[in-house]
Amino acid sequence: MPLAKDLDSYLAANRAGSREELFDFLRIPSVSARSEHNADTARAADWVATSLRMIGLEATIHPTKGHPIVVGEWRKAPPGAQTVLIYGHYDVQPAEPLDLWESPPFEPTIREGKIFARGSVDDKGQLYLHIKALQAHLAARGKLPVNVIVLAEGEEEVGSENLEAFIEANKTLLKCDAVVISDSAMFAPGLPSILSSLRGIAYFQIDVQGPSGDLHSGMYGGAIMNPAMALARILATMHDADGHITIPGFYDKVRDWGDVARQQVKSLPFKDETFRHETGSPELGGEKGYTTLERVWMRPTCEVNGLLSGYTGEGAKTVLPAKAMAKVSCRLVPDQTPDEIEAVMRAHVERVAPKGVTVTVRHLHGGRPWRADLGGPLFDAARRALAAAFDREPVITGEGGSIPVVGDFQRILKAPVLLVGFGLPGENAHAPNEWMSEDNYHRGTSAMAALWDELARSSS
Amino acid sequence: MPLAKDLDSYLAANRAGSREELFDFLRIPSVSARSEHNADTARAADWVATSLRMIGLEATIHPTKGHPIVVGEWRKAPPGAQTVLIYGHYDVQPAEPLDLWESPPFEPTIREGKIFARGSVDDKGQLYLHIKALQAHLAARGKLPVNVIVLAEGEEEVGSENLEAFIEANKTLLKCDAVVISDSAMFAPGLPSILSSLRGIAYFQIDVQGPSGDLHSGMYGGAIMNPAMALARILATMHDADGHITIPGFYDKVRDWGDVARQQVKSLPFKDETFRHETGSPELGGEKGYTTLERVWMRPTCEVNGLLSGYTGEGAKTVLPAKAMAKVSCRLVPDQTPDEIEAVMRAHVERVAPKGVTVTVRHLHGGRPWRADLGGPLFDAARRALAAAFDREPVITGEGGSIPVVGDFQRILKAPVLLVGFGLPGENAHAPNEWMSEDNYHRGTSAMAALWDELARSSS
Numbered sequence: 079m080p081l082a083k084d085l086d087s088y089l090a091a092n093r094a095g096s097r098e099e100l101f102d103f104l105r106i107p108s109v110s111a112r113s114e115h116n117a118d119t120a121r122a123a124d125w126v127a128t129s130l131r132m133i134g135l136e137a138t139i140h141p142t143k144g145h146p147i148v149v150g151e152w153r154k155a156p157p158g159a160q161t162v163l164i165y166g167h168y169d170v171q172p173a174e175p176l177d178l179w180e181s182p183p184f185e186p187t188i189r190e191g192k193i194f195a196r197g198s199v200d201d202k203g204q205l206y207l208h209i210k211a212l213q214a215h216l217a218a219r220g221k222l223p224v225n226v227i228v229l230a231e232g233e234e235e236v237g238s239e240n241l242e243a244f245i246e247a248n249k250t251l252l253k254c255d256a257v258v259i260s261d262s263a264m265f266a267p268g269l270p271s272i273l274s275s276l277r278g279i280a281y282f283q284i285d286v287q288g289p290s291g292d293l294h295s296g297m298y299g300g301a302i303m304n305p306a307m308a309l310a311r312i313l314a315t316m317h318d319a320d321g322h323i324t325i326p327g328f329y330d331k332v333r334d335w336g337d338v339a340r341q342q343v344k345s346l347p348f349k350d351e352t353f354r355h356e357t358g359s360p361e362l363g364g365e366k367g368y369t370t371l372e373r374v375w376m377r378p379t380c381e382v383n384g385l386l387s388g389y390t391g392e393g394a395k396t397v398l399p400a401k402a403m404a405k406v407s408c409r410l411v412p413d414q415t416p417d418e419i420e421a422v423m424r425a426h427v428e429r430v431a432p433k434g435v436t437v438t439v440r441h442l443h444g445g446r447p448w449r450a451d452l453g454g455p456l457f458d459a460a461r462r463a464l465a466a467a468f469d470r471e472p473v474i475t476g477e478g479g480s481i482p483v484v485g486d487f488q489r490i491l492k493a494p495v496l497l498v499g500f501g502l503p504g505e506n507a508h509a510p511n512e513w514m515s516e517d518n519y520h521r522g523t524s525a526m527a528a529l530w531d532e533l534a535r536s537s538s
Numbered sequence: 539m540p541l542a543k544d545l546d547s548y549l550a551a552n553r554a555g556s557r558e559e560l561f562d563f564l565r566i567p568s569v570s571a572r573s574e575h576n577a578d579t580a581r582a583a584d585w586v587a588t589s590l591r592m593i594g595l596e597a598t599i600h601p602t603k604g605h606p607i608v609v610g611e612w613r614k615a616p617p618g619a620q621t622v623l624i625y626g627h628y629d630v631q632p633a634e635p636l637d638l639w640e641s642p643p644f645e646p647t648i649r650e651g652k653i654f655a656r657g658s659v660d661d662k663g664q665l666y667l668h669i670k671a672l673q674a675h676l677a678a679r680g681k682l683p684v685n686v687i688v689l690a691e692g693e694e695e696v697g698s699e700n701l702e703a704f705i706e707a708n709k710t711l712l713k714c715d716a717v718v719i720s721d722s723a724m725f726a727p728g729l730p731s732i733l734s735s736l737r738g739i740a741y742f743q744i745d746v747q748g749p750s751g752d753l754h755s756g757m758y759g760g761a762i763m764n765p766a767m768a769l770a771r772i773l774a775t776m777h778d779a780d781g782h783i784t785i786p787g788f789y790d791k792v793r794d795w796g797d798v799a800r801q802q803v804k805s806l807p808f809k810d811e812t813f814r815h816e817t818g819s820p821e822l823g824g825e826k827g828y829t830t831l832e833r834v835w836m837r838p839t840c841e842v843n844g845l846l847s848g849y850t851g852e853g854a855k856t857v858l859p860a861k862a863m864a865k866v867s868c869r870l871v872p873d874q875t876p877d878e879i880e881a882v883m884r885a886h887v888e889r890v891a892p893k894g895v896t897v898t899v900r901h902l903h904g905g906r907p908w909r910a911d912l913g914g915p916l917f918d919a920a921r922r923a924l925a926a927a928f929d930r931e932p933v934i935t936g937e938g939g940s941i942p943v944v945g946d947f948q949r950i951l952k953a954p955v956l957l958v959g960f961g962l963p964g965e966n967a968h969a970p971n972e973w974m975s976e977d978n979y980h981r982g983t984s985a986m987a988a989l990w991d992e993l994a995r996s997s998s
Contacts (some may be wrong), residue, residue: 104556114981122575130640143715173885227883248629258813277756279756281854281856287820288819288820289817289818289819290817290818290819291818293817294939295839295841295843295867295869296737296739296869296937296938296939296940297834297937297938298817298834298938299834299839299841299869299938300824300834300837300838300841300869300938301822301823301824301830301832301833301834302814302817302819302822302823302824303819303821303824304841304842305825306773306842306843306844306845306864307773307776307777307841307842309583309770309845310769310770310771310772310773310845310864311770311773311774313766313767313770313771313774314767314770314771314773314774315774316767317767354762356752357749357750357753357758357762358751358860359748359749359750359762359763359894359895360747360748360751360894360895361763361893361894361895362761362762362894363548363761363762363763363892363893363894364760364761364762364763365760368763370578373760373761374757374759374760374761377760378760379755379759379760381755381759381760381767381857381858382764382766382767382770382847382848382862383755383766383848383849383854383856383857383858383859384766384847384849384850384853384855384857384859385766385769385770385845385846385847385848385850385862386846386847386850387842387844387845388619388842388843388844388845388865389843389844389865390844390845390846390863390865393902393903394843394865394867394902394903395844395865396739396741396843396867396939397843397844397845398841399842399843399844400818402842402845403850404766404770405848405850405854405855407755407854407856409755409756409759409760431868432823433821433823434818434819434820434821434822434823435819436820442853442854443853443854452591466750470722477756477757478756478757478758478760479756479757479856527811534639534858
């Protein structure tokens with residue numbers, strides 16, 4: 079069903095104004111990682127709160143130990159209406175290196191339909207299009223078909239350190255039936271996308287201790303176990319020749335994705351050679367029996383992130399190192415948990431560790447994988463809203479990385495999370511010349527305006 | 539046969555003087571690695587030349603691109619007498635860290651029969667005892683039973699960079715029937731030792747390149763070969779579970795040492811537990827079927843000296859590294875050569891390298907192994923001379939490290955090399971509180987004085 083005429087007319091009439099307001103937002107250098115920008119970051123929080131009030135929401139700025147969290151509320155929907163929480167962030171990545179920007183990072187500039195600015199797509203543009211979608215309802219009709227909470231944080235680019243505690247402490251304030259987040263990208267231009275899965279992570283450090291100090295490799299070499307060689311042997315036991323992980327119990331909790339999901343992934347427009355070229359690898363690799371997108375989205379991994387032992391400078395030094403270290407992380411898929419993977423990793427390393435060295439495994443951090451339940455009314459509504467705005471059925475995509483906040487919302491608020499993003503591949507989210515498609519900005523606004531009508535219709 | 543009475547009387551009467559002269563030598567801070575000590579190092583060369591002249595040799599100071607080489611000569615032995623070349627070095631290691639010395643490094647001090655000073659055992663004491671042994675002959679008899687060349691260099695502690703070229707360019711000047719070097723240690727106190735073997739080395743750097751830059755392990759992990767994991771797998775193919783090296787062709791040139799040599803090693807007073815305690819390793823390891831000393835002296839190795847890849851700092855970083863590096867060195871035994879080991883290493887790494895990465899092997903440096911032929915008159919003479927001075931038959935020992943100059947002398951001058959040292963375990967050769975046993979200094983002088991009589995007797 080197309081977007082309601084009243085909303086569509088309102089948005090069409092206000093496109094230029096919407097863009098100008100976004101530009102004002104983008105001009106604030108709210109770099110959360112830099113304390114010299116603390117005043118700017120605070121100003122961005124104020125700007126969001128003011129915007130929410132101007133369109134008719136109540137807004138509160140909640141201080142945290144770091145940057146504040148802005149919460150906007152509109153709770154005047156008819157009895158029985160759903161309550162939705164829209165999450166976004168008003169902070170941005172640092173802009174350096176500045177000399178690689180073709181136009182200044184905090185002076186938004188349009189070239190070839192792209193809005194170039196730090197934060198354009200990550201995440202100010204995607205947060206603000208939600209505000210404009212809400213405004214369309216309130217301006218055209220004086221009301222929304224759902225109750226709305228907007229939560230905008232200022233620490234997403236520095237690890238969202240205060241968010242989980244805030245959600246936990248404000249469960250009643252934030253109670254909702256659905257969470258909507260726009261902080262991701264569409265799979266390809268023109269192809270609206272719903273992100274249906276995230277991988278989790280279990281990150282370890284493996285330390286191998288041999289002799290108590292570095293030894294001369296001539297005087298001692300051959301008579302004691304070399305810790306770096308021991309580490310290499312441990313790591314080499316973690317995969318077989320087909321790329322399967324050989325840690326006993328590792329796959330026990332991996333849920334079968336089913337033919338439908340695999341078929342969805344196979345239907346996406348994707349070329350291995352393009353992906354390979356993007357990485358610069360001589361050749362793609364990975365687990366036998368799976369496509370590249372399945373390997374990255376649906377399958378768990380076991381990767382070395384770092385190695386250190388002995389002498390690593392120029393030339394030759396004949397040291398028999400006292401110790402060797404590896405950072406090893408596993409990307410997890412439902413229903414693996416970091417704790418269970420820690421247990422099988424520890425047991426495996428203990429079993430394969432050569433004699434003559436002491437091996438310790440530390441679990442540095444973990445995060446659970448996430449997979450959306452695509453069957454509910456929220457996703458049906460999102461499919462219809464995206465199809466209306468983009469004239470094309472949305473695709474279901476996955477993501478190999480982790481967005482811990484998604485799991486936090488789902489776990490604490492017990493509400494389904496919809497990840498619907500309007501970025502595009504190559505958008506330079508954390509790099510110079512970040513951009514957002516202007517067309518996606520406006521279509522995204524329309525889609526999100528349509529979403530609330532569709533959701534009200536689904537659930538009524 | 540005991541040391542001749544005339545020599546013994548002379549040495550007994552001059553012990554205090556000999557020690558005082560050595561102390562003068564030790565007071566010169568001839569640290570070859572430090573340019574601020576260049577004048578001191580030159581002064582040490584002068585001091586050696588003057589000492590040689592005072593006992594009756596002709597001496598020349600040969601400039602090099604670095605520190606000078608001092609050559610002393612006495613060529614008045616009867617026709618048909620052998621010519622021997624005595625090698626030593628007058629430079630010393632830096633003394634730092636100074637605060638760990640119990641007495642100043644360049645102010646020789648005797649405590650509990652030990653001469654404490656930088657260079658006491660490495661190698662000024664062992665060079666000067668040769669000069670005093672020559673003096674005993676020349677002072678007591680006015681002659682030596684052999685022609686003598688003394689070659690003292692000033693760059694041993696910085697890699698002897700100009701020595702090989704000097705020997706090559708002065709083959710006629712240095713032509714001799716035997717080379718004697720005292721720059722090593724006895725196996726145990728009271729146990730005179732002849733060092734009969736040195737291991738060689740082939741030192742490699744293995745570089746594994748995957749993607750062109752570091753990637754996000756979430757977005758790409760699972761779909762490309764991880765270079766650090768690839769490196770671990772390559773390294774893990776180099777040994778079997780029994781510690782044998784599994785690089786095809788690696789053992790092809792390894793000469794059998796024979797039961798006699800193995801029995802000699804087995805007869806030495808050696809305790810695995812003492813050695814293990816010295817290393818601080820939880821447990822000894824190495825190749826099955828060999829004892830610890832055999833593993834260190836008679837068997838080749840393949841060791842990791844360094845590893846580097848990706849993120850090695852505190853905590854977790856989810857990087858899929860672009861590259862990984864290992865320093866890998868093999869200690870070699872006769873008749874392995876660095877070039878042949880390079881060839882089998884390259885072929886092996888190429889064969890086992892996983893797909894999806896580019897692997898390169900660089901040979902950073904090499905040195906041949908060395909083994910003495912213990913059958914000739916030089917070694918018979920040395921055995922008798924050592925037995926006379928120490929009241930005990932000498933033992934034959936090996937050394938797991940390399941002393942490249944030994945091979946250079948043997949190869950260029952085509953003369954056998956006798957390695958007979960008077961240091962002791964725990965002498966702190968390159969550490970604070972370096973010491974030489976005063977008793978060994980005097981017994982070493984007697985042994986070397988006896989050596990020339992014994993050698994003249996053997997070869998006449």
